[in-house]
Amino acid sequence: MIQHLSASTLNPGLTQDVEVVEIAGLLSAVEWDFPVAKAMRGANGFVLAAGRGTLRLNAVVAAIEAPCVIWLPSGVVSRVRLDAGARGMMLAVSNAALGRVVPASSIAGQLREAIERPLPGIRLDAGAARGAIRDLEDIRREALDELPGMREAVMGRLWLTLIGFWRLGGVATQPQASPRLLVQGFVQLVELHAREHWPVADYARVMGVSTDRLTTAIRRATGQSPLGLVHRRLLEDAESLLERSSLQVREIADALGFRDAGYFSRFFSRLKGISPGRYRKRIHSLNANRTQSYAAWP
Known part of the structure; x- marks a missing residue:
């Protein structure tokens, strides 16, 4: 039996921005899901x-084995599965806290860049794992004791924890998805987010790859650019709504996430070679002729 948990909801008692949860003596496997909507709110x-388990990071599934550290930045779609008996700590940090915790210093830029990259189960020696867990236990203890200066103490300890993760990330490499998995993952995200008009860089970020790598994989597999595939998906939806619904063009534009009907009409005309209104009339005319043809049958 596997217990499924959603992405952590930050506890107001723990500074509203930082939460630390102990993972101890699991009697059955446990999974944490971090979908896009949740992942955009913070890091975990x-x-x-x-213990052991698996990490699904965008389109990549990899085995994880303790002692290890995992860091999942904001915007990364992931799932962590831990087998029964796993022990450790989990940290959830809001984007607001991450924005405040990194002070002006000589390593600030490097640290901010590092915490935007995943750490996919980087192995530690036993001593480093114990030290990292002590740091998280200190954060949890400060938050629960609620002594004067609690918030400042929590943020200070979080700063030290992030430095530890940054040091690990300096020698870490992220597992690379195959081109086939990248294409599959991209197509799935397009199905979910085409109408939100994400730039290609956002798709690449959520998938944990560079824009260049994503573009290369998509072009080699399909002969089109990632943006071309997004536009094709929007065009298919537009055609379906024009053919099968009674929505006005401005309503279809709104349903597909376009900022106005004029922009939608230009988009449709550029890709289809005909305006939305003329396309609808043509389809209705063809359907009417087909119906009349059938009616003439004996």
């Missing part, structure tokens, strides 16, 4: 002292 980290 795990330090495991014992």
Whole structure:
């Protein structure tokens, strides 16, 4: 039996921005899901002292084994599965806290860049794992004790924890998805977010790859650019609505996420070679002629 958990909801008692949860003596496998909507709100980290499991990071599934550290930055779609008996700590940090915790210093820029990249189950030695867990335990203890200066103490300890993750990330490499998995993952995201008009860079970020790598994989597999595939999906939806619904063109534009009907009409005309209104009339005329043809049958 597997227990499924959603992305952590930050506890107001823990500064409203930082939450630390102990993972101890699991009697059954547990999964945490971090979908796009949740992942956009903040980052999540795990330090495991014992146990095994799997990490799904965008389109890549990899085995994880303690002692190890996982860091899942904002915007990364992921799932962490831990087998029964796993032990460690989980950290959830809001984007607001991440924005405040990094002070002006000589490493600030490097640290901000580092915490935007995943750490996919980087192995630690036992001593480093114990130290990282102690850091998280200190954050949890400060938050629960609620002594004067609690918030400042929590943020200070979080700063030290992030430095530790940054040091690990300096020698870490992210597992690379195959081109086939990249294409599959991209197509799935397009199905979900085409109408939100994400730029290609956002798709690449959520998939944990560079824009250049995503573009290369999509072009080699389909002969089109990522943006071309997004536009094709929007065009298919537009054609379906024009053919099968009674919505006005401005309503269709709104349903597909275009900022106005004029922009939608230019988009449709550029890709289809005909305006939305003329396309609808042509389809209705063809359907009417087909119906009349059938009616003439004996």
